Amino acid sequence: MRVQQIADALPRQVFLSGSGVYPEISHIRIKWVAVRGNILDWAVYYDRVDVDEDIIARKGDKMYDQDLVARVTGATAACMKYYRR
Numbered sequence: 001m002r003v004q005q006i007a008d009a010l011p012r013q014v015f016l017s018g019s020g021v022y023p024e025i026s027h028i029r030i031k032w033v034a035v036r037g038n039i040l041d042w043a044v045y046y047d048r049v050d051v052d053e054d055i056i057a058r059k060g061d062k063m064y065d066q067d068l069v070a071r072v073t074g075a076t077a078a079c080m081k082y083y084r085r
Contacts, residue, residue, distance in 0.1 A: 009036035
């Protein structure tokens with residue numbers, strides 16, 4: 001992921017998504033979405049894989065572990081400066 005992807009997304013838009021098993025937060029497969037904030041910031045939310053991306057973006061659990069966020073999204077160090085904590 002690059003900063004330009006964040007900048008190109010509209011506020012509250014899902015601009016990246018994926019799924020996997022991440023023992024740091026769950027023992028089952030989860031789906032995650034990266035969402036642009038109202039300013040040039042972003043965050044990752046997650047839920048079960050059967051939940052719609054729009055619902056995850058609005059009501060999912062926030063991913064707080066920044067090392068995990070960088071690993072699952074492929075975010076550069078520059079992108080992580082904009083991650084909403």
